[in-house]
Amino acid sequence: MNKNEIDKIKSKRTIAIISHPDAGKTTLTEQFLLRGGAINVAGKVKAKTGAKNTKSDFLKIEQERGISISASALSFNFKCLNFNLVDTPGHSDFSEDTYRALSAVDSSIMIIDGAKGIESQTKKLFEVCRLRDMPIMTFCNKMDRESRDLLEIIDEIQEQLAIDVAPLSWPVGIGQNFKGVYNILKDEYEIFESKSRHMSQNITIKGLHNDQIKTFLSPELRSKFFEEYELITSLLPKFDKKPFREGSLTPIHFGSALKSLGVDQLLDNIGGFAPSPGNFETETRIIKAEESKVSGFVFKIQANTDMKHRDRVAFTRLSSGHFKKGMKLYHSRLNKYITISNPIMFFGQDRDTTDEAYAGDIIGIPNHGTLRIGDSLSEGEKIKFKNLPSFAPEILRSISCPDPLKSKHLDKALSQFAEEGLASLFKTLIGARWIIGVVGKLQFDVLESRIQHEYGLQIKYEKTNFFTARWLSGDEILINELVNKNKEQIAIDYDGKKVFLARIQWDIDRLGKDFPGVKLNKVKNFSF
Ligand code: G4P
Numbered sequence: 001m002n003k004n005e006i007d008k009i010k011s012k013r014t015i016a017i018i019s020h021p022d023a024g025k026t027t028l029t030e031q032f033l034l035r036g037g038a039i040n041v042a043g044k045v046k047a048k049t050g051a052k053n054t055k056s057d058f059l060k061i062e063q064e065r066g067i068s069i070s071a072s073a074l075s076f077n078f079k080c081l082n083f084n085l086v087d088t089p090g091h092s093d094f095s096e097d098t099y100r101a102l103s104a105v106d107s108s109i110m111i112i113d114g115a116k117g118i119e120s121q122t123k124k125l126f127e128v129c130r131l132r133d134m135p136i137m138t139f140c141n142k143m144d145r146e147s148r149d150l151l152e153i154i155d156e157i158q159e160q161l162a163i164d165v166a167p168l169s170w171p172v173g174i175g176q177n178f179k180g181v182y183n184i185l186k187d188e189y190e191i192f193e194s195k196s197r198h199m200s201q202n203i204t205i206k207g208l209h210n211d212q213i214k215t216f217l218s219p220e221l222r223s224k225f226f227e228e229y230e231l232i233t234s235l236l237p238k239f240d241k242k243p244f245r246e247g248s249l250t251p252i253h254f255g256s257a258l259k260s261l262g263v264d265q266l267l268d269n270i271g272g273f274a275p276s277p278g279n280f281e282t283e284t285r286i287i288k289a290e291e292s293k294v295s296g297f298v299f300k301i302q303a304n305t306d307m308k309h310r311d312r313v314a315f316t317r318l319s320s321g322h323f324k325k326g327m328k329l330y331h332s333r334l335n336k337y338i339t340i341s342n343p344i345m346f347f348g349q350d351r352d353t354t355d356e357a358y359a360g361d362i363i364g365i366p367n368h369g370t371l372r373i374g375d376s377l378s379e380g381e382k383i384k385f386k387n388l389p390s391f392a393p394e395i396l397r398s399i400s401c402p403d404p405l406k407s408k409h410l411d412k413a414l415s416q417f418a419e420e421g422l423a424s425l426f427k428t429l430i431g432a433r434w435i436i437g438v439v440g441k442l443q444f445d446v447l448e449s450r451i452q453h454e455y456g457l458q459i460k461y462e463k464t465n466f467f468t469a470r471w472l473s474g475d476e477i478l479i480n481e482l483v484n485k486n487k488e489q490i491a492i493d494y495d496g497k498k499v500f501l502a503r504i505q506w507d508i509d510r511l512g513k514d515f516p517g518v519k520l521n522k523v524k525n526f527s528f
Contacts, residue, residue: 001290001291001292001321001322002009005322005358006290007200007288008082008322008358009104009276009277009289009290009358009359009360010276011080011081011267011276012082012083012084012104012276012277012313012358012359012360012361013081013082013083013084013107013271013275013276013360014083014084014086014104014106014107014277014317014360014361014362015084015085015086015105015106015107015109015270015274016086016087016088016101016102016104016105016108016109017029017085017087017088017109017110017111017246018088018098018102018108018109018110018111018122018125018126018129019110019111019112019121019122019125019465020113020116020119020120020121020122020369020375021121022113023111023113023116023119023122023141024111024113024114024141024142024257024258025088025111027101027141027257027258028075028109028111028141028257028263029085029087030257031257031260031263031269032076032083032085032101032258032263033074033076035078035263035264035267036076036077036078037076038076039324041506044324044449049462051122051329053063056206058364060338067376072366073085073086073087073104073315073346073362074087074346075276075345075346075361075362078230078267078271079267079268079271083267083270084105084360084361084362086102086103086104086105086362088101088102088125088177088476097104097300097421097422098125099125099128099378099391100299100300100373100388100390100421101299101300102128102129102132102134102306103132103157103299103388104254104299104300104315104317104362105134105276105315106134106135106275106276106277106360107134107135107137107270107274107275108125108134108135108136108137109128109136109138109139109266109270110122110125110126110136110137110138110139110250111138111139111140111141111257112138112140112141112153112157112163112186113141113142113149114140114141114142114143114145114148114153114174114254114306115147115148116147116148116277116278117152117153117156118153118156118157118160118161121441123160123161123323126161129247130247132247132260133188133246133248134247135167135244135245135246135247135252135273135275136163136247136250136272137253137266137269137270138157138165138249138250138251138252138253139252139253139254139255139257139266139272140153140219140252140253140254140255140431141255141256141257142256142258143171143174143178143181143254143255143256143258143261143262144175144178144256144258144259144261145175146174146175146176147174147175148384149331150171150174150228150254151231151232151235154167154236154252155518157250157252161250162204163247163248163249163250164237164243164248164249165236165237165240165249165250165251165252166236166237166238166240166244166249166250166251166252166357167232167239167251167252167254167266168181168183168184168185168239168252168269168475169170169181169183169184169252169253169254169262169265170182170184170225170228170232170252170254171254171255171427172189172191172217172218172221172225173221173272176323177221178192178256178259179191179192179216179221180192180202180216180251180261181253181254181261181265182225182253183265184206184233184239184406185269186207186265187206187207187208188206188207189203189204189210189213190202190203190261190262191203191204191213191216191267192259192383193216193262194233194253196426198327202260202261202449206470207266208229208374215313216225218436221458223285232409234514237249238440239251241273244273245273246276250276251269251273252265253265253269268511276360277319277358277360278291279360280319280320280385280526281385281386282376282382282383282384282385282386283384283385283386284383284384286484287319287383288320288373289319289320289359289360290320290359291320291321292321292322293321293378293379293380293381294318294319294320294321294322294323294327294329294377294378294379295316295318295319295320295377295378295379295381295383296316296317296320296323296363296376296377297316297317297319297374297375297377297385297388298314298316298365298372298373298374298375298376298377299315299316299317299373299388299423300314300315300316300369300373301313301314301371301372301373301421302420303313303416303418303420304358312367312368312369313344313364313365313367314364314365314366314367314372314375315359315363315364316362316363316364316365316371316377317361317362317364318357318359318361318362318439319359319385320359321358321359321379322356322357322358322359323343323357323358323361323363324355324356325340325341325342325343325353325354325355326340326341326357327339327340327341328335328377328455329341329379330376330377330379330380330381330382330465331370331375331376331377331383332376332377332378332382332383333371333372333375333376335382338367338370338377340363340365340377342365342366343357343363343364343365344363344364344365344366345357345361345362345363345364346364369416371420373388373390373417373419373420373421374388374466376379385435389422390424390524391421391439391471391522391523392424392437392468392470392512392521392522393424393437393438393439393468394437394438394439394466394467394468395437395438395439395440395441395444396426396435396436396464396466396467396468396469396501397435397436397444397461397462397463398434398435398436398461398462398463398464399434399435399436399459399461399462400432400433400434400459400460400462401457401458401459401460402458402459402460403457405454406457409455409457409502410434410451410455410457412455413451413454413455413457414434415494416492417447417450418493420472422443422446422447423436423437423438423443423447424436424438424469424493424494424498425437425493425494426469426501427491427492428490428491428495429490429491429492430485430487430488431486431488435464435466435491435501436461437469438469444461448461463502465503466501466502466503466504467501467504468490468501468502469491469493469499469501469502470498470499470500470502470508470520470521470522471493471498471499471520471524472499472500472517472518472519472520472521473519473521474517474518474519475517475518478515478518479498479518480516481515482500482511482514482515482518483498486511488527489501489502489503489507493524497524499502500520508520514524
């Protein structure tokens, strides 16, 4: 790979935002895109109601409910750097896809609502990042609203997430008194100046004790700020890049996505400290981003984005090399070469065919079912990526079609959703019933709506006695023995893997004791 190509890769930051619904992910994304020039009017990424529609609101149910379900990837530039933002579906119920989106990024931004602190979805997502020791930047949002005590929030992060927190900024005033943020690294204030009801600008004041700050802050606000600043700089750890990169320290930023304060600083620090595209582990070796040969893996399938064409896009994270449109890449699972003739990338609101892409980029590959989640592409090497997990469903229901003549259509629809990774699909060993498993129950509504709209089928869900599934691995003879003794609780998943369907936790504990040589896995690696 030549220097120019290596520089291109080094200038990329592939990131995701993890947060609880309503913490401000969409607003922050919008601010990023505004800065990158990818959009020019705020309010275009997602409008919960009204005329403007987000480009990622592909599906009817998303539009009806005004929530963003489908993960997609957006690319934008900021100060000589190229950012790939992998969207994580926002609603708390849609976590399986969100989890997997995190396998495609090199670092994450964790948004915390200052009034709420750590919330359940943030915690779950953080734990997935932890599985890979991923570097995480924290943005404590909504400083223009009344907030909880900030030191208490920092304590909560340290305790609940077991990670050190180093402040890189501190808010100047909070709520109604919010004036801006002080950037600790740059030793400068970013102050919000309201010119009129409809006009405002952010101005920069250099130096902690610059007298100019007196124009904006009352003596009380100033002394309160200095007091807090003294306290946090003596009490909290200093920022250090090494533990950040290792995932044991998160730098915290404060700001307001809505008022666009602290956003540039966040982007600057991602540019300065977050890693450029890094290594990926495969079953045989480590793949480095700067290798000259192209490789990548599919982490997300989005189907039927255009009903007229029944299209299907495989979102692929390039893990190495310099990809060019029209390349023939080796598809490991199918053991054949496929031509990538129409790779797409998403720039703000526009979906465009791209002529080239590099390690770190996310390209969408339109296809008719050849690509599945976990598939790998290369220039001839057989690769199996690790760390592309599928999580055990938390709710299981049986699914059938009231019209028995249409059951073949149902099989087809379900296979597609399983390929998209939207749901886990199991067929029971006894009775060959379809059981569908999801992480959040709203997903059942999504599937029903899509089966109706895309396949014209009515379906029926029924409760089952099962509460979760565990993939079986380990000694084949022991697995077969376990299967024979527990046939009524065994099913086969979409990839032909055996799973145990548990009715209560006790079932899992019992099997663990009876068959110590068999592992009951909560997470399945998706690689083929
Ligand atoms: P999400 O994608 O994480 O679910 O959150 P989103 O950005 O949609 O933000 C949730 C709500 O919080 C929105 O208000 C948004 O305007 C508001 N918000 C986001 N960042 C800030 C901030 O820095 N300060 C304040 N004060 N509010 C913020 P909403 O009324 O629910 O929606 P909308 O009508 O504004 O779209």
